Amino acid sequence: MLCELTRRALIAGGGAPEIHVSRLLTQYAQTLKGKEAYCFQAFAEALEIIPTTLAENAGLNPIAIVTELRNKHAKGDKLAGINVKKVHLIEDEV
């Protein structure tokens, strides 16, 4: 409700924005030196907790999923996210 009133915009879900910001921060951290680089890197790693938790709760392997997600974003696919529904399809086949 508050979102509707103050900032009327929708973005992609499924961990896509978090991974995107995390990648940008990691890139920026590599241009810094010393404790600043460490702090920015730590913040970027903390952002990856959100897709990791999403994958865990969907019953997926979080390490493989987040690595794949980061890979897709590195290839320029900004809208790549974790598709939880795909798991149900696999279960239906079984």
Place this chain on the structure above:
Amino acid sequence: LNQADCQGIISNILAENVVQPLLVSTSALELATETVALILRIDDIQVSCLSGRSEDAADMPVHTIMTTCSIMQLHGKLLMALRFESCSQTSAPWLWLYATDVCSGLSSPLTAVFRVKGLPMGALKHRTLDEICRVPIASD
């Protein structure tokens, strides 16, 4: 799940109509960044970004350490006093008082209200924050 299954699990999330409000992400990032900045400032790791008053930070001698950090309530404002001392023992101590509204808490940006500069070394020693607040200070 093997690797082949994982391939299909990452997909274009807009094609699946999985969306979230922008405010959720921006608000979470904003609050997280403010909290990190506050902790880094208290731990004296990041002192160069003092509430956007970078001209003050540029004024400060490079080799300074934060020696005291006190919090008190004064005139309905929550004051946080940070005292910086020069390691070289030659330049004067620096004292920053930060005020924030009690109601809005620590998540709001702390704004510098006073800056003490040029006081002789030891003038601020062994004083309570209440006494420090009464020390004649150059308000800017």
